[in-house]
Amino acid sequence: MPKPAKHVFVCNQSRPANHPRSSCQAKGGNEVVQAFWQQAQTRNLFDKFSATYSGCLGPCDNGPNVLVYPEGVLYSGVTKEDVVAIIDEHLLGGTVVERLKAPAGIW
């Protein structure tokens, strides 16, 4: 397995139904990580990034949250439809996707 240049942590924390903080899993976190995996597989991007589940990253109200290292960029409210933009613009292109970046004060 090649050493990936970047790591993508996708919150997939679950909580009981009606929990006041909800959870990224309830908002589609699983679909988001699956979309990263599908893109990595289809486009053979395993040396560019590795995507994995994470537990709660903190700002649950804004989820699903996606954290990219080594830059430490947090994306919030990410949907599976946003994944290609994060890959193409940030992970491959080196430019943060400003429209998805967590607001200052959250991260």
Ligand code: FES
């Ligand atoms: S549940 Fe995802 S950030 Fe808390």
